[in-house]
Amino acid sequence: MKNLLPLFFLIFTISCTEKKQEIKNKANLKAEIQNVIKDKNATIGVSILGFEKPFELNINGDKHLPMQSVFKFHIALAVLNLVDTGELNLNQKIFIKKSDLLENTWSPIREKYPNGNIELTLAEIIKYTVAQSDNNGCDILLKLIGGVQTVQDFTNSKAVKDFQIKYNEEKMHQDWNAQYENYSSTNSLVNVLKAFYNDKIVSKSSTDFLMKILIGTTTGQNKLKALLPKTAIIAHKTGSSGKNDAGLTGAENDMGIVTLPNGNHYAICVFVSNSKETEAINCKIIADISKLVYENLKDN
Known part of the structure; x- marks a missing residue:
């Protein structure tokens, strides 16, 4: 037993040293993120959550901020839940009338099929x-x-906190302030992403289906993905309000699941809200924070 004491002491010492280093690394990362967002005329929410390896960090993570199109992730989950229960089928045909394809809104469907x-x-x-x-x-x-x-009832049933959806896209285009009623906290979103990844929101087949779509996201290439290695895999959903007549950006958002080179994963969510900065600066905030997080976690 006496011969084992030095070994136990060595293991304990190494463990304590590693823990202190983790705390130091997290503190340094938070300081670096705060350096990115300081002096920016915006409310910025940031949350990071490790999956396989415990890691949590947030700045303004509990604030309710407008989601804009990030809410399409929750909508897709609610639809896929009905696929899982058999009420809907991914192969079923949906008839789309011309009147369904509203003008003056972002719609690749309308661009491809203008007559519906x-x-x-x-x-x-x-x-x-x-x-x-x-x-x-x-x-x-x-x-x-x-x-x-x-959608609200489904997210409530999954114990999703700090999330509210009241209006569709048409309503948000009619009323600038409607977007603020469709809100989430960034902490809520990274927790939903982790639960989703672990097949706790919808079935594994539905999770795999949506993950593939998220990885193929074409919007917001200048946000979370912008400064990551070209080989980095990120399943993400963006959101953007544009500017109102007063030059205010209600939301410039991105959230996603990043796969690290060692196979581990983390969720990251960065929301830039009520910003007086330019679109380029808003997106660079997101990109810079994403790069800092990736560089900090990739070797851990």
Whole structure:
């Protein structure tokens, strides 16, 4: 037993040293992030959550901030839940009328089929809505499942906190202030992403389906992905309000799941809200923070 005491002491010492280094690294990372956001005329929420290896960090992580199109992730989950229960089928055809394809809104579906009167599978509409952030596709999905309350009820059933959805895309385009009623905290989002990744929100097949779509997201290439290695895998969903007549950006957002070179994962969410900065600066804030987090976690 006496011979084992030095070994126990060595293991204890190494463990304490590693813990102190982790605390120091987290403190340094937080300071670096704060350096990015200091003096910015905006409210910025940041949350990071490790999956396989415990790691948590947030700045303004509990603030309720407008999601904009990030809410399409939650909408897709609510739709896929109905696929899991058999009420919907990914291969079922959805008829889209010309009147469903509203003008003056971002809609790759409308650009491809300007006259409407087409049928797309449910899977195709989800892909348009999430990967390309199609606003008309979003509202078509909401109409299909019974509206925003269906999404709220589903997220409530999964104990999602600090999340509210009241309005669809059409309403947000009619009323600037409506976006503030569709809110989440960044802490809520990284926790939902982790639960989703671990198949605790929808079935594994639905998780795999949506993960593939998120990895293929084409919007917001100048946000979380911008400064990461080209080989980095990130499954993400963006959101953006544009500016109002007063030059205010309600939301410039991105959230996602990043796969590290060692195979571990983390969720990251950066929301830039009520910003007086330019679009380029808002997006650079997100990109700079994403790079700092990746560089800090990639070798841990």
